[in-house]
Amino acid sequence: MRPSVRLWPRSLLGQTLLATALALLAAQAISTLLLFRAAEERRETALVNAAAFRLIGGAQFGSPDRPLSGEQASRERPDRDRDRWRENPRGNRSGFPRRFGYRLSDTSPLLPGEIRDAAREAELSEILARQGIEIAELVVTERMPGSDPVLRDLAARAPRLRTRLAAEDRALLVVGLRREGADGWEVGRIPIRERGARVVPAILLQTLVLFVVLMGLLWLVLRRITRPLADLRERTARFSASGTPSEPLAARGPSDISSLIAAHNAMEARIGAMLDEKDVMLGAIGHDLKTPLAALRVRIEAVGDEDQRERMATTIEELVRTLDEILELARIGRTDAPPERAELSALAASVVEEFEDMGEPVAMEDGPRLSAPVHITWLKRGLRNLVANALRYGGGAEVSVLREGEAIVLRVEDAGPGIPEDRIAAMLEPFVRGETSRNRETGGAGLGLTLARAVAEQHGGALVLANRPGSGGSGGLRAELRLPA
Structure with missing residues (x-):
């Protein structure tokens, strides 16, 4: 099974950088939208104003009060435009001849099939009305340069303009x-500037600069915070595993x-001082108790009386074993020795051979x-406790070593009565036993599973108890020492 892809990082550094990057992208997207809309509004305003200027200032080509007749316009303007194009092939910034921007015509410039732009007509009408121009009829439309009849006529006589029109998009x-009282039409043509021609590159450059500066500074600040935190995390993990303090x-x-x-x-x-005091105290208690025992x-x-002597000896042995288990439980994890890499199947086999003997x-x-790297002595002790528990309550034990995902499992199974589901968690606590009597032969001291759990936790793993398949746990108990692989 393929591992799932984690899109959201786990570390504080990664989460903060990703959250900041997403917030910055969202802010820049909103800013781009607002700026683009503002640029479009300015573009439309400038376009309509340019159209009004062409119509109002067109009197220099022919007085609006006495416009050129259509015959005169068609006779004079093409030659003049052609000559002007030959003198200055590049024309103005729009790429078209200057005279092309304003013309007089006998008919409406609207071609068959073209759609009038009502919004621009209304805006242009307001501008012209404020300038005192009386409008009889006004039309506004968009068309491509190649479909404009005047441009086609000019291009037929000017090869360079024809080339320009072929590349114009x-x-x-x-x-x-x-106008009111006039028979002819005044016609203006204005090239429409591309949308976002200046806004988009500026926004992209701004976003790039913001990302480099902001994310760079944020990374430096976060590294100053996360590096000490990472060291603290590693130090805490080492201390929790060994219980031995090192240099501050x-x-x-x-x-x-x-x-x-x-x-x-x-x-x-x-905590280290308290643990040292505990070890000293337990050592003293062990010495002071074992000597009189x-x-x-x-x-x-x-x-x-031989029977009486045997019972007394059994009681003393129970006390000694219980004391040893308590001392071992207290010492688990308090070691400076590093773990050794061991072959766990061989380790489990050696424990099984001890019981077989x-x-x-x-x-x-x-x-x-x-x-895996383990503390061999402690791991053997934990496994022995699980096997002994299976023998005590199930009459036999089956041991196996396997791998499940990212864990190595040392499993011990028996065919005993199992444990009620509501008591499984309690069985891992010290001095809790499945059998309520205080007889070690039937119930033990209640420290075996606690020791096994401590051994598993010492290795960064866990002890897991579960009933095997069967009604009420009749299939037996399954105990697993799950260690990280």
Whole structure:
């Protein structure tokens, strides 16, 4: 199965940078939309004003009060435009001859099939009315340069203009005005500037600059915060695994982070001192208790009643084993020795052989060869406890080593009565037993599963208990030491 792709990073640095980048993109998208709309409004305003200027200022080509007749316009204007194009092939900034922008005509410039632009007509009418121009009829439309009859006529006599028209992809705004009392039309043509011609490159450049500056500064600031936090996380993980404090972590970063590191150093030192005191205390308790227990073991040899002497010896042995388990539970995790890489199938097989040598019904299933860095002594002890628990309550044990996903599993199964579902979590606590009597032969001291859980947690794993298939757990109990692979 293919691993799922994580789109949202886990680290503080990654999440903050990604969130900032997304917010910046959203802000820039909104800004681009607003600027584009504003640019479009300015473009439309400038286009309509240019059309009005062409019509109002066109009197220099022919007085609006005495416009040129259509015959005169058609006779004079083409030659003049052609001569002007030959003198200045590039024309003006629009790329067309200057005289092309304003013409007089006997008929409306609207061609058959063209659609009038009502919105622009209304806006242009307001501008012309404010200038005192009385409008009899006004038309506004858009067309491509190649479909304009005047341009085609000019291009037929000017090869360079014909080449220019072939490459031109901008539309023309064509406006026609017939004034009150006039028979002819005044016609203006204005090339329409491309949409977003200046806005989009400016926005892209602005976004790039913002990303480089803002994300760069943010990365530097966040690295100053996350590096000390990463060191603190690693230090906490090491301390929780070993329980042994080391050299204090250097307090660096912003004041909040450095104060947190200093507080952690103080807490680690105090916890380490408490653990050292606990070890000393437990060592003293073990010594002070084992010495009189050993003396008692010697003294009971003088008891004449053999049954009574045997019961007393059994009680003393129970006390000694219980004391050993308590001391071992307290010492788990308190070691400076690094883990050793071991082949776990061989480790489990050695534990199984120990029980087989004692004649116990323990079997091991064949499985893959898996290795991992472990504390061999402690892991063997945890596995022994699970096997002993299976023998005590199930009468036999089946051991297997397998891999499930990112975990290596040391599994022990039995065919006993299992554990009620509501008591499985409680069975992992110290001095809790499945059998309520205090007889070690039937119930033990209640520390076996607790020791196994502590061993699993020491390796960064967990102890998992579950009933095997069967009504009410009748299929037996499955105990697993799940270690990270």
